Amino acid sequence: MSPAVALLVRDVKLAWREGGAIGVALGFYLVVVVLMPFGLGPDLNLLARIAPGMLWVALLLAALLSADRIFHNDYEDGTLDVLTTGPLPLPLVAAIKSLAHWLTTGVPLALMAPVLGLLLNLPLDAMPLLVLTMLAGTPAVSFVAAIGASLTLGLRRSGLLLALLVLPLYVPVLIFGVSTVSMAIVGPGSPWPPFLMLCALSLASIVLAPFAAAAALRTGLR
């Protein structure tokens, strides 16, 4: 097994076996979505109209909740120091850890979204597209979150700071992700242009973000 694959397998296994990490994010996602109708009233038409936006915002918050774990545990026990001196270039390490975060947070959250969509009266035909946009958009979420996680490594109140640093950067993902689903439900245009923009955001984040995260890791580990 090559070092890159080994690292990925290790990170995914740790996230599964550690317990809590994935479950807590899914539970948080559920709670946030359940709270919304209490604030907005149980009008199903209103809920159906704003469901894509609510599901996306709740997903961003749930994904951020676990984002400071991307590097934190490895930083605490010194694994990160070993990785920086190992055979893998640091940007690749950051990319693999972001990928592991996506596999263990982005994908489960995206797959859970249709269930929550039912609670919000989201039309059934929109469900496949909702999952598709979330699968396409969450890589950007995970890879950009890794920048924030590496910048706030080892700081006090790092979770709050991480949210302040990273959430503004999610504005484009949110806009194009919600637009794709809304376009499919109510129009006025084809859902594919915003969907392709979403894919472009994810691809650009996958390519660029690991370098920023690696640079930030170097400043933190010095």
Place this chain on the structure above:
Amino acid sequence: MISLANPTRFLGLVEIVVPWLTALVVILLGAGLYLSFFVAPPDYQQGETVRIMYIHVPSAWLAMGIYAIIAIAALGTLIWRHPLADVAAKAAAPIGATFTFVVLVTGSLWGKPMWGTYWVWDARLTSLLVLFLLYLGLIALWQAIEEPGRAGRAAAILALVGAINLPIIKFSVDWWNTLHQPASVFRAGGPTIDPSLLTPLFVMAAAFVALFVLLHLIAMRAEILRRRVRALQQSQVEHAALAGA
């Protein structure tokens, strides 16, 4: 730029420049305020409220310009390790955030008579609101990391990430805005601005730029001195520890 890398030489230059620059700011700001409040005619449609523009527009230019300065300074920190680049970026961030805040407040005050509400999710206002959040993130990161060297490099990386993201945010917000509401009537294309409005605007813009340079130099001086105090205190503590041992 290289001769300025010596903080002592830079501080000497600041001492010379600050009085002259203060005079320039007072003159330009006085002239600009006089022109915009007493000379410039009220707009035939917007009446006296158009005078908000003379504060609003130069602040918006500076809000964006200062972020560009921070991004360039970030390159200076990461690539050339210029000792003053980090100081310049750190000193500029609160000033930029303040100008962005001024844009948002004046924009919302202008929006009340024009749009009938204090806040409209207009594309430009929304983009500047996101810019304000990016400024807050930068300032928070500087505050959170105690060691100045690490804080400077981390903030530089964040500033560059933000600089790459800003055009994307601007584009996506514009796209989102056209999707949700037709372009605001009084902004779309805009009638060509009469010179009687343009002169005060440019004088105010020059005054704001001078004001920024003045505030920036003073803030940089304060930051350099703060770091010296910090270094002195640290060495005192070390001496005390050695004497005690």
